[in-house]
Amino acid sequence: MLTRSEEDHLKAVYALLLEGESALTKDIAQRLRTKASSVTDMLKKLADKGLLKHEPYYGVKLTAKGRGHALQLVRRHRLWETFLVQRLGFGWDEVHDVAEQLEHVADDKLTDRLDDYLGKPGFDPHGDPIPDRKGRIRERKTQRLSVCQAQDCVRIAAVSETTDGLLRLLDAKGLRIGTQLVVLEVHPFDGSMDVKPKNGAAFSLSKDVSHHLQVEPV
Amino acid sequence: MLTRSEEDHLKAVYALLLEGESALTKDIAQRLRTKASSVTDMLKKLADKGLLKHEPYYGVKLTAKGRGHALQLVRRHRLWETFLVQRLGFGWDEVHDVAEQLEHVADDKLTDRLDDYLGKPGFDPHGDPIPDRKGRIRERKTQRLSVCQAQDCVRIAAVSETTDGLLRLLDAKGLRIGTQLVVLEVHPFDGSMDVKPKNGAAFSLSKDVSHHLQVEPV
DNA sequence: TGAATAAATTAGACTAGACTAAAATATGGA
DNA sequence: TCCATATTTTAGTCTAGTCTAATTTATTCA
Numbered sequence: 462m463l464t465r466s467e468e469d470h471l472k473a474v475y476a477l478l479l480e481g482e483s484a485l486t487k488d489i490a491q492r493l494r495t496k497a498s499s500v501t502d503m504l505k506k507l508a509d510k511g512l513l514k515h516e517p518y519y520g521v522k523l524t525a526k527g528r529g530h531a532l533q534l535v536r537r538h539r540l541w542e543t544f545l546v547q548r549l550g551f552g553w554d555e556v557h558d559v560a561e562q563l564e565h566v567a568d569d570k571l572t573d574r575l576d577d578y579l580g581k582p583g584f585d586p587h588g589d590p591i592p593d594r595k596g597r598i599r600e601r602k603t604q605r606l607s608v609c610q611a612q613d614c615v616r617i618a619a620v621s622e623t624t625d626g627l628l629r630l631l632d633a634k635g636l637r638i639g640t641q642l643v644v645l646e647v648h649p650f651d652g653s654m655d656v657k658p659k660n661g662a663a664f665s666l667s668k669d670v671s672h673h674l675q676v677e678p679v
Numbered sequence: 680m681l682t683r684s685e686e687d688h689l690k691a692v693y694a695l696l697l698e699g700e701s702a703l704t705k706d707i708a709q710r711l712r713t714k715a716s717s718v719t720d721m722l723k724k725l726a727d728k729g730l731l732k733h734e735p736y737y738g739v740k741l742t743a744k745g746r747g748h749a750l751q752l753v754r755r756h757r758l759w760e761t762f763l764v765q766r767l768g769f770g771w772d773e774v775h776d777v778a779e780q781l782e783h784v785a786d787d788k789l790t791d792r793l794d795d796y797l798g799k800p801g802f803d804p805h806g807d808p809i810p811d812r813k814g815r816i817r818e819r820k821t822q823r824l825s826v827c828q829a830q831d832c833v834r835i836a837a838v839s840e841t842t843d844g845l846l847r848l849l850d851a852k853g854l855r856i857g858t859q860l861v862v863l864e865v866h867p868f869d870g871s872m873d874v875k876p877k878n879g880a881a882f883s884l885s886k887d888v889s890h891h892l893q894v895e896p897v
Numbered sequence: 898t899g900a901a902t903a904a905a906t907t908a909g910a911c912t913a914g915a916c917t918a919a920a921a922t923a924t925g926g927a
Numbered sequence: 928t929c930c931a932t933a934t935t936t937t938a939g940t941c942t943a944g945t946c947t948a949a950t951t952t953a954t955t956c957a
Contacts, residue, residue, distance in 0.1 A: 466944065485905090486904070486906090487903090487905080496945080497905065498905080498907080499945055501907085502906095545789070549792040558786075559788075566777070574767040575767065682913080684913085684914065684915090704935060704936090705933090705935080713914095713916090714915080715936085717914070718935095719935065720913095736923055
């Protein structure tokens, strides 16, 4: 059994590794809003349990066991998000905090039955893939909106950053999973781009925003 | 915000007070499988927060605020039990432990939406009443099966003790909420009674069992 | 290369929540 | 009333998890 804090650290490592680069002590601390010294202690504990390898100044690598645990956390988180949106009528931008709590209820039978009940969904309301009971993830061929060119026609497939601020901004502009866009123009000066949703007026998106939108070709 | 341990203590007090008598430090410790000295500390903390009054050797009394908190815990517990049985297909005798975890996810919006989603049920799968969002409880006129007489026709309305052992025994005998019974005979010697379910053969129940079955007249 | 900087760890303190053992306090029967 | 017993509290210890401050270790750039 992992404690809540151990689970939080494991998930942070997993998320940082996914976002590319390496997971350094300070990165983990920043993400969990704690101090590096606290993270040092926890990494030692997780390494002792065989969930990860830690090389100072280089980063953390998950073992197969650690990755498995992390994937189960992600699975539970995304299944609950799906439940909250699909069944309880929550907005996709208001489910993160509650799912953060529900994900720590560890009971395989519960998780599997919830999965069945929801129809074994492959993706959550943010468009992120939901690992199956064995931790397998369905792939999708998407790219960041920020790397698209003028004239590209795309559909929003996922949002890779789930802060309240970004989610609300997207909501205000009518951008959600499935929304289709045409890229009108890209401004190399600041990386901003003008886009036009299928059913709406054109507007501009900063690079900070377009960087976090995963899109698939239409 | 209450911590998990504070919530557990509050719930233990509430449950003990319901079961009649008073809630003594040692009773709470016994129920939570901790020591009396630990309970002393926690009662002090809860008293400081205005959730209860404690008079040594006499017992604990909940304040209105404390009772309100306890009722919200009970509400969440029973709503989740209902969800697990009604929607996820769990047996009514296997949901207690999971609900014990889910009840600590405190989010009013989640609770209220779950309530709506389940159709605002008045009673959980064990037949226990579910407090509404204001903590109000629907009453029912039931009595213990153990006080019934020969010839009484009753329906099982609730099980007042939810240990795995009892629940499994009931399950094995085909006794569940809603099952109708005729009391054939009561043996004053040991308090056991012979009963016959509506659709089944007669058998005998010990007083330990009949004491925990709440029934309503048919 | 070596000094400045960034990252990480160590040392030590603190809190919450549990424990044991001992002391204090109340109860109840003779 | 008074003693034996049950209950409760107190005092002190322990662990998990966090923190700050100080120190160590690595990296980088002039």
